[in-house]
Amino acid sequence: xxxxxxxxxxxxxxxxxxxxxxxxxxxxxxxxxxxxxxxxxxxxxxxxxxxxxxxxxxxxxxxxxxxxxxxxxxxxxxxxxxxxxxxxxxxxxxxxxxxxxxxxxxxxxxxxxxxxxxxxxxxxxxxxxxxxxxxxxxxxxxxxxxxxxxxxxxxxxxxxxxxxxxxxxxxxxxxxxxxxxxxxxxxxxxxxxxxxxxxxxxxxxxxxxxxxxxxxxxxxxxxxxxxxxxxxxxxxxxxxxxxxxxxxxxxxxxxxxxxxxxxxxxxxxxxxxxxxxxxxxxxxxxxxxxxxxxxxxxxxxxxxxxxxx
Numbered sequence: 001x002x003x004x005x006x007x008x009x010x011x012x013x014x015x016x017x018x019x020x021x022x023x024x025x026x027x028x029x030x031x032x033x034x035x036x037x038x039x040x041x042x043x044x045x046x047x048x049x050x051x052x053x054x055x056x057x058x059x060x061x062x063x064x065x066x067x068x069x070x071x072x073x074x075x076x077x078x079x080x081x082x083x084x085x086x087x088x089x090x091x092x093x094x095x096x097x098x099x100x101x102x103x104x105x106x107x108x109x110x111x112x113x114x115x116x117x118x119x120x121x122x123x124x125x126x127x128x129x130x131x132x133x134x135x136x137x138x139x140x141x142x143x144x145x146x147x148x149x150x151x152x153x154x155x156x157x158x159x160x161x162x163x164x165x166x167x168x169x170x171x172x173x174x175x176x177x178x179x180x181x182x183x184x185x186x187x188x189x190x191x192x193x194x195x196x197x198x199x200x201x202x203x204x205x206x207x208x209x210x211x212x213x214x215x216x217x218x219x220x221x222x223x224x225x226x227x228x229x230x231x232x233x234x235x236x237x238x239x240x241x242x243x244x245x246x247x248x249x250x251x252x253x254x255x256x257x258x259x260x261x262x263x264x265x266x267x268x269x270x271x272x273x274x275x276x277x278x279x280x281x282x283x284x285x286x287x288x289x290x291x292x293x294x295x296x297x298x299x300x301x302x303x304x305x306x307x308x309x
Contacts, residue, residue: 017068020138020159026053026070027060032138034075035131045073086129094129099293104161105154106130106139107280109295112150112272116141130155143169143240148258151178151277151295164285169240175281178235178245179224179297181274181304182254183263186231191221193248197241207261208247217241219248227308230257230268234278245275257304270304 021029030042030051049057052071053064064070086094093111100107110116110126117125131139142154142165156162168174198214200207218238225232231254235245246262249255255263257274267274281292 012071012073015070015072017064017066017070019066021064022066024064024159025060026051026058026062026064029064029070030072033072037075086124086132090129091133094126094133099152099295104156104158104286105165106157107293108153108155110145110150110153110277112148112298112300115147116144116153126153127155142166145277146243146246146273146275148273149178149275149277150272150298152280152293153277154280160286165282168282168285172238173282175279176237176240176277177279178237179276179278179301180233180235180245180249181257181268181270181301182231182233182249183257183266184229184231184254185226186221186223186233186252186254188221189223191252193217193219193221193252195248195251197244197247199242202261205261206242208241208243210247210251215239215241217244217248219244221249221252225305227305230308232305268304269307270300272300274301274304276301 015033017029027039027042027046030045031037031039034042043060045051046058046060050073052058053062053068055069055071094108097109097111098106099109108126108130115125117127127139127141131137138157138159140156140159140162142156142162145151145153154165156165165174195210195217196212196214197208197217198211200209216239220236220238222234222236223231224234235249237244241247243262246256246259250259250262257263258265258267258270258272259275276297277295278297279292279294281290283289284291
């Protein structure tokens with residue numbers, strides 16, 4: 001249920017708990033169902049007995065069971081709590097970017113320049129926008145992409161799908177491939193970078209750097225096309241560290257074009273970071289289906305490479 005819809009409900013509603021939410025704490029359940037309602041207000045509703053399970057009062061730590069009947073009172077958000085809405089232009093842009101959707105999973109070709117979630121001065125991130133576009137649905141990020149990186153991003157529509165995909169990611173069973181335009185000529189046909197990475201701060205922003213005591217990180221660079229001043233490579237991620245490709249590319253002496261944090265920021269006219277998550281592949285946990293998604297190279301990157309030719 002979206003925030004705007006919440007403000008329109010004038011009577012309590014009864015929701016039956018399904019298998020996806022079996023065992024979930026009632027406070028966490030309400031935080032998910034009542035998107036945008038502050039945590040303090042959720043606990044106030046519980047203390048006052050306005051939320052009931054099977055007609056009885058419960059504590060915030062109460063765990064739900066499949067088949068429970070949850071009474072959710074009418075909620076009207078104060079205007080200061082209302083998040084920014086999704087403009088028609090952004091809604092249309094995001095709908096066009098959806099590569100796949102079924103009852104369990106949504107895969108979107110995330111545009112560059114959109115953060116995956118709000119915060120740090122960003123009113124509305126991608127996941128918040130999708131939740132407003134799909135009111136009342138469970139939508140959780142399976143993984144993340146940097147704000148300036150485009151491409152394949154998975155969003156789980158069920159908690160069981162989220163847990164299963166997280167397990168695949170931990171086991172390295174998701175084939176994640178990126179296209180990156182690197183500064184300079186990358187002479188090797190293939191190069192595996194195993195430099196461990198640690199995280200710090202630079203200018204108030206997160207910054208990954210090579211450190212012997214850092215976390216294991218492995219990136220496989222495959223040269224695709226050589227230009228006079230740049231190289232198009234495919235990068236296969238074997239681990240998923242923050243800014244891994246950008247830090248490893250800079251460590252190899254060929255930072256990602258347009259990267260003003262790890263390189264010189266030369267974007268060859270693309271006007272953006274030249275990094276794109278172009279393919280995802282995995283075996284679906286619940287039925288073994290081979291899932292393969294592909295996001296075409298954005299026009300800005302295609303045009304930049306055309307100029308380089």
